Amino acid sequence: MSEVDISEESFTPIESSMGEEELIQIVAMHKWYGEFHVLKDINLAVKARERIVVCGPSGSGKSTLIRCLNRLEEHQQGTVIVNGIELTGDLKKIEEIRREVGIVFQHFNLFPHLTVLENCTLGPIWVRGTPKKEAEESAMKYLERVKIPEQALKFPGQLSGGQQQRVAIARSLCMNPKIMLFDEPTSALDPEMIKEVLDVMIELASTGMTMIVVSHEMGFAKTVADRVIFMDEGQIIEQNEPHEFFDNPQHERTQLFLSQILAH
Amino acid sequence: MTSSETQNPTNGSYPPGTHPDLPPPSTAYGPVHWIKVNLFGGVTNTVLTLLFAYMLWKIVPFLTEWMFLDAAFTGESRRDCEATAGGACWAFIGSRLQLFIYGFYPEAQRWRVDLTFVMLILALVPVLYDATPHRGKGLIFACLYPFIGGWLLIGGLGLESVSTDQFGGLMLNVIIGVTGIAFSLPIGIVLALGRQSHLPIVRILCVGFIEFIRGVPLITLLFVAAVMLSYFVPPGTNFDLLVRVLIMVTLFASGYMAEVIRGGLQAIPKGQYEAADGMGLRYWQVMRLVILPQALKISIPGIVNTFIGLYKDTTLVIVIGRLDILGIGNSSLADSKWQGLSTEVYVFVALFFFISCFSISRYSLYLEKKLHTEL
Ligand SMILES: Nc1ncnc2c1ncn2[C@@H]1O[C@H](COP(=O)(O)OP(=O)(O)OP(=O)(O)O)[C@@H](O)[C@H]1O
Ligand SMILES: [Mg+2]
Numbered sequence: 001m002s003e004v005d006i007s008e009e010s011f012t013p014i015e016s017s018m019g020e021e022e023l024i025q026i027v028a029m030h031k032w033y034g035e036f037h038v039l040k041d042i043n044l045a046v047k048a049r050e051r052i053v054v055c056g057p058s059g060s061g062k063s064t065l066i067r068c069l070n071r072l073e074e075h076q077q078g079t080v081i082v083n084g085i086e087l088t089g090d091l092k093k094i095e096e097i098r099r100e101v102g103i104v105f106q107h108f109n110l111f112p113h114l115t116v117l118e119n120c121t122l123g124p125i126w127v128r129g130t131p132k133k134e135a136e137e138s139a140m141k142y143l144e145r146v147k148i149p150e151q152a153l154k155f156p157g158q159l160s161g162g163q164q165q166r167v168a169i170a171r172s173l174c175m176n177p178k179i180m181l182f183d184e185p186t187s188a189l190d191p192e193m194i195k196e197v198l199d200v201m202i203e204l205a206s207t208g209m210t211m212i213v214v215s216h217e218m219g220f221a222k223t224v225a226d227r228v229i230f231m232d233e234g235q236i237i238e239q240n241e242p243h244e245f246f247d248n249p250q251h252e253r254t255q256l257f258l259s260q261i262l263a264h
Numbered sequence: 265m266t267s268s269e270t271q272n273p274t275n276g277s278y279p280p281g282t283h284p285d286l287p288p289p290s291t292a293y294g295p296v297h298w299i300k301v302n303l304f305g306g307v308t309n310t311v312l313t314l315l316f317a318y319m320l321w322k323i324v325p326f327l328t329e330w331m332f333l334d335a336a337f338t339g340e341s342r343r344d345c346e347a348t349a350g351g352a353c354w355a356f357i358g359s360r361l362q363l364f365i366y367g368f369y370p371e372a373q374r375w376r377v378d379l380t381f382v383m384l385i386l387a388l389v390p391v392l393y394d395a396t397p398h399r400g401k402g403l404i405f406a407c408l409y410p411f412i413g414g415w416l417l418i419g420g421l422g423l424e425s426v427s428t429d430q431f432g433g434l435m436l437n438v439i440i441g442v443t444g445i446a447f448s449l450p451i452g453i454v455l456a457l458g459r460q461s462h463l464p465i466v467r468i469l470c471v472g473f474i475e476f477i478r479g480v481p482l483i484t485l486l487f488v489a490a491v492m493l494s495y496f497v498p499p500g501t502n503f504d505l506l507v508r509v510l511i512m513v514t515l516f517a518s519g520y521m522a523e524v525i526r527g528g529l530q531a532i533p534k535g536q537y538e539a540a541d542g543m544g545l546r547y548w549q550v551m552r553l554v555i556l557p558q559a560l561k562i563s564i565p566g567i568v569n570t571f572i573g574l575y576k577d578t579t580l581v582i583v584i585g586r587l588d589i590l591g592i593g594n595s596s597l598a599d600s601k602w603q604g605l606s607t608e609v610y611v612f613v614a615l616f617f618f619i620s621c622f623s624i625s626r627y628s629l630y631l632e633k634k635l636h637t638e639l
Contacts, residue, residue: 109533111536
């Protein structure tokens with residue numbers, strides 16, 4: 001909702017959206033919750049290394065959209081292809097995709113009964129079969145990257161919200177994913193913690209990670225995004241390069257939405 | 265601490281931001297303070313404290329005298345006891361202690377029961393304490409234990425075989441209780457998970473089973489075990505009665521266990537499933553690594569409640585003609601040499617159960633505390 005102060009220099013863009021490979025392809029996808037038509041005719045292609053920010057009013061289906069990408073929600077019509085694999089009911093394929101797609105949630109969803117380090121090694125050990133010692137070394141590397149290696153042996157309940165969210169990011173990165181999904185990663189955080197999380201995400205973007213981020217952080221979108229997508233009532237209304245999107249919105253619903261979030 | 269009054273100047277005498285940490289005034293802590301607040305804080309509290317003290321003063325000396333000071337520990341009959349002391353006649357229990365423990369297990373073979381008990385303790389240690397040295401090997405032993413224990417008690421393969429008809433006394437309670445506890449937890453977990461399954465058949469089967477079990481008294485199931493089950497096995501095969509009882513008691517406890525665990529499962533936020541699924545963990549990994557550790561922790565009080573209930577219900581085998589510790593006690597009362605000593609018998613039996621159940625309960629508190637520090 002707010003524009004957190006992010007110096008544009010802290011972000012060094014490397015050649016992005018130049019990869020040939022389309023990591024995500026959504027064609028004519030529809031989804032219903034019972035009778036409720038929540039996603040309508042979604043078409044979206046995401047190239048490797050592309051960074052996309054999704055925004056839109058509450059209830060517009062942003063979370064549902066990104067959760068359809070790793071099958072936390074299933075779609076009923078259309079095709080979704082992630083990393084070359086089409087998402088169907090096939091459990092093997094779903095597992096294969098989930099291994100390559102990390103997801104970070106609004107409420108962190110860390111495992112409270114495991115230490116920070118165990119949270120980070122759980123996936124690599126049990127999903128990838130990495131030996132414990134190796135998994136721990138790599139987890140420490142990622143914890144350093146999100147700047148909390150000293151908390152490795154604590155339990156999530158002992159950390160602040162910002163620290164927990166950074167652990168959640170590290171936990172996803174430990175799986176070495178090709179794509180990272182973020183569902184409003186900063187909207188449950190106190191203002192002073194938002195920046196520490198965004199900084200980590202900006203750093204991640206600079207390494208060329210393919211990212212889809214549901215967020216209303218305009219500063220972040222302007223700094224990092226290749227494309228901003230605006231959703232309303234289950235449809236993609238408008239998408240554009242960030243400066244153009246924010247300065248010169250085409251659709252009147254986009255204009256209304258932007259005027260509302262800027263009014264804050 | 266008297267000087268704290270002078271060290272503790274009025275507010276505002278420190279410049280802002282420089283107030284040091286001071287010890288609390290002595291009236292806020294210490295044993296005197298504790299007694300004042302907890303025992304004599306207010307009229308109701310004081311009355312209760314005095315009433316309780318009066319009861320203790322009446323009961324404790326009486327019990328101590330009856331149970332220990334005035335009790336007879338040796339003697340051959342009730343008359344011997346009365347000749348020497350006015351309190352409890354423990355000689356009666358002592359003279360039948362073997363019966364209370366082993367039932368009718370052949371005397372020459374009783375070392376096997378002792379060995380089974382000792383091994384039970386050895387098997388339990390690694391299961392109960394995760395700091396046990398060589399815990400991995402200990403757990404393997406614990407998994408093998410039911411077979412070793414069964415072989416030791418029943419015999420065969422080199423040991424003289426003993427019919428389970430001869431099992432009795434405390435050993436019967438322990439066998440049924442431990443078996444029921446050990447198997448009802450995993451079965452209960454499976455039933456609870458099955459009840460949440462998205463496969464309707466699995467769900468209906470689990471719900472049906474749980475509701476049936478909870479809707480029928482255990483005594484009925486034991487009668488079924490004693491009488492009816494033999495209709496379902498081919499004629500000629502001998503399906504041991506004790507095994508049938510074990511199955512019934514285990515299934516009965518599993519039904520309750522499933523519901524207790526379901527309560528725990530419902531308390532786990534959806535986000536935990538999503539985070540675990542999102543990593544690509546398989547269903548059983550999600551359950552084993554993420555969901556169950558949290559759900560079981562929440563369910564500990566209910567699980568222990570079920571365990572204790574099951575353990576005490578083992579006395580119900582009396583209805584199908586098996587003499588457990590209570591049954592042995594009851595039948596001992598008929599002995600003309602020792603007539604009229606029912607108080608001693610029931611106190612003894614009650615003590616046995618109390619000690620067992622209280623230990624289970626203490627262990628569960630220890631476990632809860634330990635797990636709590638991890639959250
Ligand atoms: N499990 C569900 N069952 C039924 N309806 C649902 C379910 N989850 C979400 N919805 C509905 O679907 C719509 C889209 O939800 P979604 O969570 O995707 O919105 P969102 O854009 O992420 O909103 P927010 O900004 O509030 O997170 C909402 O109207 C919501 O009420
Ligand atoms: Mg959402």
